[in-house]
Amino acid sequence: MSQDRTMSSMSEDSQEFDLELTRTARLIRRHCDASLRFDEHFQPVRYCRSTDGRLIVPAMAAMQMAEELVLHIPDATDQSLQLLVTGEPFADQDPLGREADRWRIHFGEPDDLQWLALELDLGKRDGLVFDGEALQEPHAFPEQEPMLLRALQSEQKFIGRHVAGVLGHDPEEARPVAADQHGLTVRVRLGTVRLEFESPQHDPEPSAYLEAVRHLPETQP
Numbered sequence: 001m002s003q004d005r006t007m008s009s010m011s012e013d014s015q016e017f018d019l020e021l022t023r024t025a026r027l028i029r030r031h032c033d034a035s036l037r038f039d040e041h042f043q044p045v046r047y048c049r050s051t052d053g054r055l056i057v058p059a060m061a062a063m064q065m066a067e068e069l070v071l072h073i074p075d076a077t078d079q080s081l082q083l084l085v086t087g088e089p090f091a092d093q094d095p096l097g098r099e100a101d102r103w104r105i106h107f108g109e110p111d112d113l114q115w116l117a118l119e120l121d122l123g124k125r126d127g128l129v130f131d132g133e134a135l136q137e138p139h140a141f142p143e144q145e146p147m148l149l150r151a152l153q154s155e156q157k158f159i160g161r162h163v164a165g166v167l168g169h170d171p172e173e174a175r176p177v178a179a180d181q182h183g184l185t186v187r188v189r190l191g192t193v194r195l196e197f198e199s200p201q202h203d204p205e206p207s208a209y210l211e212a213v214r215h216l217p218e219t220q221p
Helices: 002-030 061-065 097-107 142-167 206-214
Strands: 033-038 041-046 055-058 069-073 081-090 115-125 128-131 175-180 183-188 191-196
Touching: 002 081, 002 115, 002 128, 002 191, 033 061, 041 055, 041 097, 055 097, 061 081, 069 115, 081 097, 097 115, 097 175, 097 183, 097 191, 142 175, 142 183, 142 191, 142 206
Parallel strands: none
Antiparallel strands: 033 041, 033 069, 055 115, 069 081, 081 115, 115 128, 175 183, 183 191
């Protein structure tokens, strides 16, 4: 009996940890604002997720040369998610430059014209430690994303209503800029809003994806 209770407790602990992992990954998707600590300095940054799951940020030269990088989401407080990251510098003309274009689609022109692609090494939140690879979620169907974004134009009014529900007011702008297996990222005037499906959408066909969008939860997690 004692062994059965121990195994049951271990199973419950594992399920709870998996749930917290899911919540943490959702938190990364939901936010776009963060504070990047490079060595002993802090700098507010905005990030978007690349198609391979890394986080893309404009970067000052000092950030690119820093020995230690920690991303605090959404800000530098003890309650925030802390991500230990490894930064790969790149420029607009490099192969990764397409990810800089992705950032611009989300936010417009940056103040800094140098870039970092942040690989997630480790995550810490509420006393829990997560493997960075488990949090770094690649896009399941990046080749189909442009087609999906075009298809979503037919649902603009519906998407705007959901964005208004998150913001608490009608948005001046609500344009989908990312469509992945977990939901949509919508550009608004002062940042982005994330609209998440109840469960991942694995079918990238526009008709199936639009059907999932029409069934977005009224209340976003």
